[in-house]
Amino acid sequence: MQKTQYNFDKIIDRTGTNCVKWDLRSLYFKNPNLLPLWVADMDFETPDFIIESxxxxxxxxxxxxxxxxxxxxxxxxxxxxxxxxxxxxxxxxxxxxxxxxxxxxxxxxxxxxxxxxxxxxxxxxxxxxxxxxxxxxxxxxxxxxxxxxxxxxxxxxxxxxxxxxxxxxxxxxxxxxxxxxxxxxxxxxxxxxxxxxxxxxxxxxxxxxxxxxxxxxxxxxxxxxxxxxxxxxxxxxxxxxxxxxxxxxxxxxxxxxxxxxxxxxxxxxxxxxxxxxxxxxxxxxxxGWDWMQQLLVYLKSNRDYLVDFVNSELPGIRILVPEATYLAWMDFSSLSMDQDELNRWMTQDVGVGLNSGTMFGPGGDGLMRINFACPRKQLEVALQGLKAALEKL
Ligand SMILES: Cc1ncc(COP(=O)(O)O)c(C=O)c1O
Structure with missing residues (x-):
């Protein structure tokens, strides 16, 4: 039997579904149009065999x-x-x-x-x-x-x-x-x-x-x-x-x-x-075994793309290479912004919604968490936005 090929590139409009990540952008970020890469869920379809059940x-x-x-x-x-x-x-x-x-x-x-x-x-x-x-x-x-x-x-x-x-x-x-x-x-x-x-x-x-x-x-x-x-x-x-x-x-x-x-x-x-x-x-x-195998391949390639982009295109910004999870810890401290300034810059100038590092307790100053469980195109848009905003600083 031929294996089902799952499509993680598909862009899904989650707005209007009472979705915390997308529908609460105004409330949390005062920017209803930003690209939200915060809450830890994925912008991929829940597997079809689960929906069927x-x-x-x-x-x-x-x-x-x-x-x-x-x-x-x-x-x-x-x-x-x-x-x-x-x-x-x-x-x-x-x-x-x-x-x-x-x-x-x-x-x-x-x-x-x-x-x-x-x-x-x-x-x-x-x-x-x-x-x-x-x-x-x-x-x-x-x-x-x-x-x-x-x-x-x-x-x-x-x-x-x-x-x-x-x-x-x-x-x-x-x-x-x-x-x-x-x-x-x-x-x-x-x-x-x-x-x-x-x-x-x-x-x-x-x-x-x-x-x-x-x-x-x-x-x-x-x-x-x-x-x-x-x-x-x-x-x-x-x-x-x-x-x-x-x-x-x-x-x-x-x-x-x-x-x-x-x-x-x-x-x-x-x-x-x-x-x-x-x-x-x-x-x-x-x-869910096959779906999980394919998800991991996609997430790993998103992770590698993210890490390579940060290292080659975003001078001064650091990222820890995650061995696990679809979340990555990014260090913006070289920008010398205080956390409020960094959060404002990210949401208003870059146009991306990340979790502020200070939410995670001591050690979070100057850092932010990004969620890369999204179609590659969205990740590309976020990173290009970050690059453009950095060049303007
Ligand atoms: C480490 C960790 N634990 C727990 C949760 C939330 O779990 P639940 O929704 O089952 O309470 C999350 C969600 O982001 C998480 O990252």
């Missing part, structure tokens, strides 16, 4: 309460084995409407108010709110850049841990830096955390989006015997462009930890989840 369900006229069939866990178990060589049991898998809600539930369930929770900035910013709104203390162990790659600062980590430090929220692979953490890095992190009895919440939402020769290593796998207190948050939402369907998975091997997590889910009455999210997720994991 949703259409099939729509043929039935009742949308009442539903449960996730066994196939939900099984499809992820098989995907995890094939994609990350991660051998998990179906009954380790739990549900959450989103990865951030899973992080918040873990904070609620496994720490107490005023406990310290470690995060490693620059990092995906909703972690900060989950921790602060629940009256826990944020403790930073900033990443350090070594040879153009964000790395863990193990010395600082050991120094910052106190008797009040109870949890670490890990972003694996890393958003916004794009590091695909190695087994050695994760193993060392696990060793330190286990020595100090620190619970690790590993956000692995970008696990599928890793570019060869890098691979995804689940934290739990690298941690081995040190993985006593840990949960792993996964989802098909980034990988298959399903973020609007509010469905994610949480891998929890320890039965007691799993029970507590699920009790909290039931207290909030959110265990049922979204009927369509469950169908889309099962379909993605059971039928």
């Amino acid at each position: 949703l259409r099939d369900r729509l043929n039935h006229p009742v949308m009442g309460y539903s449960f996730r069939p066994k196939e939900f866990n099984r499809s992820f178990q098989e995907w995890a084995l094939k994609k990350y060589n991660w051998d998990i049991k179906p009954d380790w898998i739990s549900f959450s409407p989103g990865v951030v809600s899973a992080v918040s539930i873990a904070v609620m369930g496994f720490t107490e108010p005023r406990d310290e929770i470690l995060v490693q900035p620059p990092v995906y910013f909703p972690f900060f709110k989950s921790i602060l709104c629940l009256k826990r203390k944020l403790k930073y162990n900033p990443h350090k850049e070594i040879d153009g790659r964000l790395c863990f600062d193990f010395d600082n980590l050991e120094e910052s841990i106190s008797s009040k430090t109870k949890m670490l929220v890990l972003c694996n692979p890393h958003n916004p830096g794009g590091s695909a953490w190695t087994p050695e890095e994760l193993g060392k992190l696990a060793e330190i955390c286990s020595k100090h009895d620190i619970f690790v919440v590993s956000d692995e939402i970008h696990a599928d989006l890793v570019f060869e020769p890098a691979v995804h290593t689940p934290f739990m796998e690298a941690a081995g015997d040190h993985a006593l207190k840990t949960i792993t948050c996964m989802a098909a939402s980034k990988s298959f462009n399903l973020a609007g369907l509010s469905t994610s998975l949480v891998v929890i091997p320890d039965a007691k930890i799993k029970e507590k997590f699920e009790d909290l889910m039931q207290t909030l009455h959110i265990s049922g989840g979204n009927l369509f999210g469950a169908i889309a997720t099962m379909t993605a994991y059971s039928k």
Whole structure:
């Protein structure tokens, strides 16, 4: 049978669909016409076989309460084995409407108010709110850049841990830096955390989006015997462009930890989840292999184009080469603008919507995050705009 060739070059008009990335441009950037390369979803079609599975369900006229069939866990178990060589049991898998809600539930369930929770900035910013709104203390162990790659600062980590430090929220692979953490890095992190009895919440939402020769290593796998207190948050939402369907998975091997997590889910009455999210997720994991292979080829070529363009056409601007994710961390500090000025210049003069670096915590000054999961033509327009605006400075 001939393989379907997917078309990631197709430009899709997402305006008028209550799309955060496109329809909130005026609200967030005061420029309704800019090219938005911010929110972490993709400007590609959600795969046709997933849309078909949703259409099939729509043929039935009742949308009442539903449960996730066994196939939900099984499809992820098989995907995890094939994609990350991660051998998990179906009954380790739990549900959450989103990865951030899973992080918040873990904070609620496994720490107490005023406990310290470690995060490693620059990092995906909703972690900060989950921790602060629940009256826990944020403790930073900033990443350090070594040879153009964000790395863990193990010395600082050991120094910052106190008797009040109870949890670490890990972003694996890393958003916004794009590091695909190695087994050695994760193993060392696990060793330190286990020595100090620190619970690790590993956000692995970008696990599928890793570019060869890098691979995804689940934290739990690298941690081995040190993985006593840990949960792993996964989802098909980034990988298959399903973020609007509010469905994610949480891998929890320890039965007691799993029970507590699920009790909290039931207290909030959110265990049922979204009927369509469950169908889309099962379909993605059971039928999505070829689509994912093709997506990765396209994303990698966009990444290489972006990095080459920055290095050859944008003097003074730096970019970290992402090993994973469709996000890249760009350094504009040579322009000597303060962050407000940089944001204004980007949105009004360049005409591109990026995430301001300071959102990601300490280490974000003078930097911005770009999302390159879009048709190549759009990326070209953004980069030409950047080049032209730089020449005018
Ligand atoms: C690292 C990371 N975690 C979590 C999320 C959001 O996940 P969810 O929508 O499932 O809460 C994102 C979205 O950008 C992300 O980049």
